[in-house]
Amino acid sequence: MVFFCFLVDTREMVRSSKPAAGICSRCGGGASVADMETATRFCYVPVYRRTWRAIICTFCGALLKSYYRRHLRRP
Numbered sequence: 001m002v003f004f005c006f007l008v009d010t011r012e013m014v015r016s017s018k019p020a021a022g023i024c025s026r027c028g029g030g031a032s033v034a035d036m037e038t039a040t041r042f043c044y045v046p047v048y049r050r051t052w053r054a055i056i057c058t059f060c061g062a063l064l065k066s067y068y069r070r071h072l073r074r075p
């Protein structure tokens with residue numbers, strides 16, 4: 001019996017964050033510089049991992065600015 005698994009998911013995690021200048025355009029909360037990690041998993045096995053930097057809102061979690069082009073992310 002052959003089992004095919006097509007389950008692919010991508011997780012974004014905040015590894016660390018520091019307060020930054022600027023306010024959130026959505027809620028007016030404070031912004032912070034965050035080191036993000038994107039992990040793409042296939043059948044629950046991490047196959048691709050990338051760390052990147054972003055400005056996020058500490059209050060609502062909105063991504064205000066990111067420092068890599070998201071469309072370059074591999075499937």
Ligand SMILES: [Zn+2]
Pocket residue numbers: 024025026027028029057058059060061062
């Ligand atoms: Zn916000």
